[in-house]
Amino acid sequence: MTDSVIPPDDPTRALVHARPDDPALPHVAVAGNTYTILVAGEQTAGRYCLIDMRVPPGGGPPPHRHDFEEMFTVLDGAVEFTFRGERTVARAGETVNIPANAPHFFRNSSGEPAHMLCMCTPAGQDEFFQRVGDRVDGPTTPAPKLDEAQQKQRGERAGRLASEYRTEMLTP
Template sequence: MTNENMTIPPDDLQRNLTVARPNDDQNLPHIGLAGDTYTILLTGENTAGQYCLIDMLVSPGGGPPPHRHAFEEMFTILDGEIEVTFRGEQSVLRAGETANIPADAPHSFRNKTERPARLLCMCSPAGQEAYFMAVGIPLSSRITPCPKLDEAAQAALKAKAEALAAQYRTEFLHP
């Protein structure tokens, strides 16, 4: 299709500008998950289902276990660094760098440093934010640490995450 044959649909006046202020807006959902704090900046409801945007504060040693899902996922590192494992190969991402994880590809990430890392995570299409809200622990702010859980609470959270994973197009990978 050439540009001259493309038409842009009219403006959808039912949709409005959404502004997310993660440091100031206490109405944003702040979720404790896997030892980290995730703030849901934009939901599928805000973007007509196109994507969601999540502000992640990843503690030292934090990050999800190996998994894959049926949607694209992009990370932009705002501060610190994380190690991404993609199809078994590691790459270190530092502030200012971006990585895209294709749908269905096995991956994980980990903060292997001694200080928190902050990143933006965009998932397309939207839906991952609903999974995080269904599984995670509500927190009061973007910088509230995820509570330390005892073994029983960790096991219960892991079981809940695994039980809901398929509903949200996610699969955990076990060695």
């Protein structure tokens, strides 16, 4: 028998089988988008999280950066990513990886809804979204219409929590 360089199996960790229609999954409206946490960091020992993102026309977060990797796979539609000031459009079937610490944001600049998956490694973004967003009923539930005061309040909350989640909000 040889000594393995791989640690032993951890039987306390369970298989995660994410079903997007599972009513127990958290659905959160953030920055005009609807996000579903498919796999949370607590299920992966903090290694990563997987977020299903529904982005309406014109939707997307403000410019920001963080110290973790973020990978997006567009499932439907097209999303414009701005990475270090350069724009690129990702369409259905395409994947974009944002390296840690790089300034970026995305916008659905098409007239149709977009759908994508986002993996963050290590995890944490899933918790951030749940703390700054508004709970909604399901993955296709539109984000609530917020008045100017509510939008300002959400932005201030995100700004206060950003550093706790290794994120820096950037001015446009």
